[in-house]
Amino acid sequence: MNNVAVLGATGSIGGSTLDVIARHPDRFRATVLTAYSQVEALAALCVRHRPQLAVIADPSLGAELSRRLTNAGVRCEVASGHAALAAAAASSLCDTVVAAIVGAAGLESTLAAARAGKRLLLANKESIVMAGPLLLDAVAAGGGALIPIDSEHNAIFQCLPGGRPDLRKSGVRRLILTASGGPFRGRTRAQLSSITPEQACKHPNWVMGRKISVDSATLMNKGLEVIEAHHLFGAPAESIEVVVHPQSLIHSMVEYDDSSVLAQLGNPDMRTAIAHALAWPERVEAGVPPLNLAACAPLQFEPPDLATFRCLALAFQALHAGGDAPAVLNAANEVAVEAFLAGALPFLSIADVVETVLAELPAQAVVDVQTLRERDRAAREAARRVLRNAC
Numbered sequence: 001m002n003n004v005a006v007l008g009a010t011g012s013i014g015g016s017t018l019d020v021i022a023r024h025p026d027r028f029r030a031t032v033l034t035a036y037s038q039v040e041a042l043a044a045l046c047v048r049h050r051p052q053l054a055v056i057a058d059p060s061l062g063a064e065l066s067r068r069l070t071n072a073g074v075r076c077e078v079a080s081g082h083a084a085l086a087a088a089a090a091s092s093l094c095d096t097v098v099a100a101i102v103g104a105a106g107l108e109s110t111l112a113a114a115r116a117g118k119r120l121l122l123a124n125k126e127s128i129v130m131a132g133p134l135l136l137d138a139v140a141a142g143g144g145a146l147i148p149i150d151s152e153h154n155a156i157f158q159c160l161p162g163g164r165p166d167l168r169k170s171g172v173r174r175l176i177l178t179a180s181g182g183p184f185r186g187r188t189r190a191q192l193s194s195i196t197p198e199q200a201c202k203h204p205n206w207v208m209g210r211k212i213s214v215d216s217a218t219l220m221n222k223g224l225e226v227i228e229a230h231h232l233f234g235a236p237a238e239s240i241e242v243v244v245h246p247q248s249l250i251h252s253m254v255e256y257d258d259s260s261v262l263a264q265l266g267n268p269d270m271r272t273a274i275a276h277a278l279a280w281p282e283r284v285e286a287g288v289p290p291l292n293l294a295a296c297a298p299l300q301f302e303p304p305d306l307a308t309f310r311c312l313a314l315a316f317q318a319l320h321a322g323g324d325a326p327a328v329l330n331a332a333n334e335v336a337v338e339a340f341l342a343g344a345l346p347f348l349s350i351a352d353v354v355e356t357v358l359a360e361l362p363a364q365a366v367v368d369v370q371t372l373r374e375r376d377r378a379a380r381e382a383a384r385r386v387l388r389n390a391c
């Protein structure tokens with residue numbers, strides 16, 4: 001029996017993970033569930049999955065969660081506050097941790113799971129973007145496994161010869177990340193000037209949380225994924241290519257020295273990647289319908305439009321700058337996306353905010369989590385200043 005902690009259980013990835021777990025009660029059990037402030041949704045998940053520990057990150061909601069669980073006749077430990085998330089990730093109640101919190105808020109709990117030697121299933125890409133070397137060191141020190149859930153990285157993981165091998169020794173020439181192009185593929189900058197949050201969150205192929213949906217629309221998501229691939233697989237920036245593939249059936253590819261290209265295909269449903277990561281190296285049913293190739297539209301490929309979707313170019317810029325530049329990029333983007341979702345920033349200005357903050361805070365070496373957090377705060381303050389000046 002594999003005991004699983006689902007961090008961010010009330011989110012899109014959290015829901016898909018619990019769906020896969022519920023299909024295999026003989027193999028997996030959700031022993032820890034966490035959420036930020038959706039106390040009602042978390043209580044409902046506890047009624048359904050009967051975890052041993054439920055954590056609500058908002059410290060003011062612990063008592064309400066306890067009350068709801070008592071009323072529902074659910075006996076489980078309750079904790080609240082941000083520190084309780086990291087403690088839960090490292091606790092003996094779980095062997096596997098699904099890191100599915102959105103944004104930099106997931107950093108400490110992801111690191112705690114790695115340090116504790118858990119089998120870490122990573123969806124929270126922002127934590128590896130911010131703290132790539134620190135996270136890999138923590139995984140090595142803890143002695144656990146790191147398996148990507150992000151569909152592109154999970155696809156690459158599946159196309160590599162076993163685990164996360166040395167790419168050069170394995171004869172890998174390039175990692176080819178596919179991108180759907182998001183809801184605004186093919187549009188000009190002029191056509192993007194009055195985009196609303198609702199339009200940006202309507203992804204053609206995937207149903208996801210609002211932050212990653214906006215990142216997909218700006219192509220910042222692909223930029224974060226390039227940085228994620230760099231750290232996860234030890235791939236130089238020059239060996240990572242992005243190709244737009246609107247059907248989202250090929251989730252990514254690996255090209256070898258002999259020019260063989262291996263691809264992983266499937267319907268665009270995160271449960272495939274989650275089931276793969278939960279069961280690896282075995283395979284389990286994911287609840288995803290089989291791919292019917294004969295019924296698929298022709299598969300298309302095109303280069304990304306870096307002039308219109310500048311966030312992708314900015315992410316490559318941050319990767320080349322190195323050090324904590326990706327953390328600065330991520331923090332500025334989180335602030336800008338929040339402002340866009342609140343109706344306080346035009347869609348095209350998200351890239352402007354990120355570009356200005358990157359220029360204001362030149363890259364410094366990543367020393368430890370504390371200095372990284374200070375840098376994250378400085379980048380957020382700089383982004384808010386840019387926002388105030390723009391309004």
Ligand code: NAD
Pocket residue numbers: 007008009010011012013014034035036037038057099100101102103105123124125126149150151206207208209210211212270
């Ligand atoms: P979501 O918004 O649907 O869910 C986020 C979860 O995190 C919720 O449970 C929420 O309660 C929790 N959370 C939010 N802020 C928090 C905070 N400050 N402290 C503690 N918990 C907090 O997001 P999602 O779409 O499920 O994405 C989660 C992560 O997975 C993101 O990093 C995203 O980039 C990544 N990811 C998502 C998908 C997808 O299809 N949704 C695919 C690949 C990668």
Ligand code: MG
Pocket residue numbers: 150151152225
């Ligand atoms: Mg992805």
